[in-house]
Amino acid sequence: MNEVSFVRTEMLEQEAPPASTVGVIGWLRANLFSNALNSVLTIIALFSVFSLLYGFLPWAYSPTWAAASLSECRDILHSLGREGHFSGACWGVVRDRWVQLLFGFYPSEHYWRPVLAFFLTFAALAPVLFAEKTPAKMIWVSVLYPFVMPWLLWGGTVWTPVVALLGFVVGIYVYRTVTAAMGSLFGLIAAVVAAAIWWLFIASSVSSGLAGILELAMEPVSSRQFGGLMLSLTIGIVAIGFSLPLGIVLALGRQSDLLIVKALCVGFIEFIRGVPLITLLFVASTLLNIFMPPGTNFDIIMRVIIMATLFSSAYMAEVIRGGLAALPKGQYEGGDSLGLNYWQAQRLIIMPQALKISIPGIVSNFIGLFKDTTLVSVIGLLDPLGLSTAIRANAEWNGVVWELYGFIALLFFVFCFSMARYSMYLERKLQTGHK
Amino acid sequence: MKKSVFLGALTVAGIAAGGASAGTLDDVVARGTLNCGVTTGLVGFAAPDANGVWDGFDVGICRAVAAAVLGDSQAVEFIPTTGKTRFTALASGEIDMLARNTTWTFSRDVDLKFEFVGVNYYDGQGFMVPAELGVTSAKDLDGATVCIQTGTTTELNLADFFRANGISYEPVPIETNAEAQQQYLAGACDVYTTDASGLAATRATFEDPGAHVVLPEIISKEPLGPLVRHGDNEWGDVVRWTLNALISAEELGVTSANIGEMSMEAGNNPEINRLLGTEGNLGEMLGLSADWAKNAIAAGGNYGELFEGNIGENTPVGLSRGLNAQWTDGGLLYTPPFR
Numbered sequence: 199m200n201e202v203s204f205v206r207t208e209m210l211e212q213e214a215p216p217a218s219t220v221g222v223i224g225w226l227r228a229n230l231f232s233n234a235l236n237s238v239l240t241i242i243a244l245f246s247v248f249s250l251l252y253g254f255l256p257w258a259y260s261p262t263w264a265a266a267s268l269s270e271c272r273d274i275l276h277s278l279g280r281e282g283h284f285s286g287a288c289w290g291v292v293r294d295r296w297v298q299l300l301f302g303f304y305p306s307e308h309y310w311r312p313v314l315a316f317f318l319t320f321a322a323l324a325p326v327l328f329a330e331k332t333p334a335k336m337i338w339v340s341v342l343y344p345f346v347m348p349w350l351l352w353g354g355t356v357w358t359p360v361v362a363l364l365g366f367v368v369g370i371y372v373y374r375t376v377t378a379a380m381g382s383l384f385g386l387i388a389a390v391v392a393a394a395i396w397w398l399f400i401a402s403s404v405s406s407g408l409a410g411i412l413e414l415a416m417e418p419v420s421s422r423q424f425g426g427l428m429l430s431l432t433i434g435i436v437a438i439g440f441s442l443p444l445g446i447v448l449a450l451g452r453q454s455d456l457l458i459v460k461a462l463c464v465g466f467i468e469f470i471r472g473v474p475l476i477t478l479l480f481v482a483s484t485l486l487n488i489f490m491p492p493g494t495n496f497d498i499i500m501r502v503i504i505m506a507t508l509f510s511s512a513y514m515a516e517v518i519r520g521g522l523a524a525l526p527k528g529q530y531e532g533g534d535s536l537g538l539n540y541w542q543a544q545r546l547i548i549m550p551q552a553l554k555i556s557i558p559g560i561v562s563n564f565i566g567l568f569k570d571t572t573l574v575s576v577i578g579l580l581d582p583l584g585l586s587t588a589i590r591a592n593a594e595w596n597g598v599v600w601e602l603y604g605f606i607a608l609l610f611f612v613f614c615f616s617m618a619r620y621s622m623y624l625e626r627k628l629q630t631g632h633k
Numbered sequence: 634m635k636k637s638v639f640l641g642a643l644t645v646a647g648i649a650a651g652g653a654s655a656g657t658l659d660d661v662v663a664r665g666t667l668n669c670g671v672t673t674g675l676v677g678f679a680a681p682d683a684n685g686v687w688d689g690f691d692v693g694i695c696r697a698v699a700a701a702v703l704g705d706s707q708a709v710e711f712i713p714t715t716g717k718t719r720f721t722a723l724a725s726g727e728i729d730m731l732a733r734n735t736t737w738t739f740s741r742d743v744d745l746k747f748e749f750v751g752v753n754y755y756d757g758q759g760f761m762v763p764a765e766l767g768v769t770s771a772k773d774l775d776g777a778t779v780c781i782q783t784g785t786t787t788e789l790n791l792a793d794f795f796r797a798n799g800i801s802y803e804p805v806p807i808e809t810n811a812e813a814q815q816q817y818l819a820g821a822c823d824v825y826t827t828d829a830s831g832l833a834a835t836r837a838t839f840e841d842p843g844a845h846v847v848l849p850e851i852i853s854k855e856p857l858g859p860l861v862r863h864g865d866n867e868w869g870d871v872v873r874w875t876l877n878a879l880i881s882a883e884e885l886g887v888t889s890a891n892i893g894e895m896s897m898e899a900g901n902n903p904e905i906n907r908l909l910g911t912e913g914n915l916g917e918m919l920g921l922s923a924d925w926a927k928n929a930i931a932a933g934g935n936y937g938e939l940f941e942g943n944i945g946e947n948t949p950v951g952l953s954r955g956l957n958a959q960w961t962d963g964g965l966l967y968t969p970p971f972r
Contacts, residue, residue: 303685487725591674593949597838
């Protein structure tokens with residue numbers, strides 16, 4: 199009798215998974231056509247994307263890079279047999295004006311100055327943004343940057359930033375001296391007063407005196423020559439840089455037990471948040487002019503930067519207050535129980551956690567502020583959007599719309615997207631698993 | 634906290650830097666440049682080129698004034714202003730004069746305390762329609778959709794015109810001229826209305842300008858001119874007579890080509906001699922050098938040359954002189970004599 203085996207004695211070869219669950223088809227089924235509704239949505243979405251690209255790509259693919267005017271663009275397209283209003287883009291305007299869109303009316307022989315300032319921004323930000331990957335000494339670049347950047351952009355004698363920096367040295371020296379004699383509160387007050395006196399009454403004569411001895415000046419560039427993306431970046435970077443510390447101070451002030459400090463901070467935040475940015479810009483550009491004595495020439499970009507900073511800092515304060523509110527009370531009490539004073543507890547325990555929680559809000563505030571800089575075109579400053587009007591006012595380019603806006607959108611996208619990516623990187627890096 | 638103190642310090646320092654101001658003419662001479670308010674960009678009237686050099690019909694007036702006062706037509710700082718900021722910029726002294734296709738109206742002159750020194754372009758509101766509509770008169774536009782810039786006098790003129798003629802329209806509000814072009818070409822409105830010069834410039838940018846007609850009706854008076862602040866009559870006189878000098882020069886046949894020769898020595902025409910400073914002391918009366926008008930005319934040519942070079946029939950804007958011809962040719966340009 200044959201031995202009948204009811205159990206398989208050898209293993210079967212593994213079969214390939216069904217074709218419908220792997221590879222491209224599997225992916226499609228799992229992600230795009232998993233049920234009837236999703237299939238319909240997929241088809242609608244594909245159709246929309248296709249019809250958008252079908253309209254956009256032929257328009258964007260247009261050999262008009264070398265054209266010197268809109269009519270030349272049209273001639274080129276005409277000779278290719280393409281007719282009609284949307285037959286093709288006129289990229290000549292971007293070739294002709296991209297430098298202007300980046301630098302405005304900044305003198306071309308000095309373009310290296312804003313470019314250098316721009317790259318120095320990264321050097322200055324690196325110790326803050328990528329603290330663990332940069333040498334500790336780099337922090338000095340960050341400290342000096344606020345004084346070097348205005349000098350690079352606006353030019354003039356090197357002694358102005360040096361003397362402004364000396365104001366801080368004076369303040370610190372006075373603080374140390376007075377603190378040793380009378381205590382830290384008086385020290386702080388005396389330091390602020392001394393620095394203010396230095397900046398207001400002594401600085402300008404010292405700086406002109408030093409300039410008289412040894413000039414060391416770069417050619418000054420007036421604010422009116424600023425324009426294009428460079429203007430947006432100048433306003434954006436300065437306002438972002440100042441609004442974060444100011445926002446932290448305001449958020450702490452709002453939570454303070456000191457009645458006057460609290461009232462001032464709440465009043466400021468609620469007032470600024472209750473007013474549109476465009477109103478503040480109009481105040482900066484027109485009302486201030488009327489209030490100030492005739493002949494006063496208070497730099498327009500400085501006015502705009504101050505307004506943008508104040509505006510952004512109010513929002514920043516609320517974002518950070520959200521972070522502070524999210525911390526359990528035990529964290530504050532823990533700080534107290536360790537015997538830390540207010541500032542130590544803030545610096546070592548509260549702020550690192552509160553800021554970490556607020557990162558997405560802070561960065562989206564930054565992005566919003568950077569995009570808001572285009573509002574300055576309504577007060578006659580030629581940021582990229584303002585320049586697009588000015589460019590269209592040339593007979594050669596009158597009638598060009600989408601190409602310019604597309605290029606400007608691309609410029610802004612690069613910066614805003616990078617900021618968003620950095621914020622995601624930072625969130626991952628600071629992830630400590632308290633989910 | 635120190636940072637905010639620093640900003641505050643800068644603010645106060647900025648305020649403290651301001652001083653008392655003398656007459657505008659003295660200020661301009663002391664500063665060495667003329668601050669001239671222009672538009673942020675209007676075809677033919679003011680626009681920066683790729684190198685940031687401003688050019689245009691209004692810009693020409695600024696350069697002429699700079700040449701008359703400072704002897705250098707390049708000594709101008711152009712300050713772009715929007716429709717909203719132009720008057721405060723002038724009132725606050727940020728600019729010395731405004732040459733920004735601004736309509737001379739009673740309230741601007743009297744209530745806003747400005748001094749219009751003359752008219753450099755007589756404009757008026759017109760209509761543009763696609764030729765295929767077959768409309769020949771604005772009175773045929775009953776029930777039409779009209780693209781109109783909001784917040785301008787054109788909006789009010791339009792309402793008045795349609796009401797006076799007992800016809801109806803549907804407004805399509807738009808913000809800027811560029812938007813209007815897109816809307817009009819996309820067929821969002823049947824009619825586009827704005828100043829006739831703007832219509833001509835817009836039509837010139839179309840792929841097929843012949844497919845659009847500008848209707849003959851002009852429904853408003855828009856005398857555009859440069860203006861200065863009230864109360865500084867010496868400066869107002871300088872700007873006024875610089876504009877007059879450009880207009881007179883055309884009437885008298887003085888051009889940028891022959892001005893060198895004509896101003897060498899006194900000729901037979903006493904008015905030309907007085908204008909160019911080879912006779913009399915008109916420049917001295919204005920507080921300027923004797924060759925002020927010569928410099929102004931040499932800067933960009935006389936009125937006719939400025940017109941032809943920027944907005945005339947051979948430019949893309951393609952405006953005919955019309956009302957802006959000399960009075961001797963049936964236009965409205967008529968300057969008081971140089972005497």
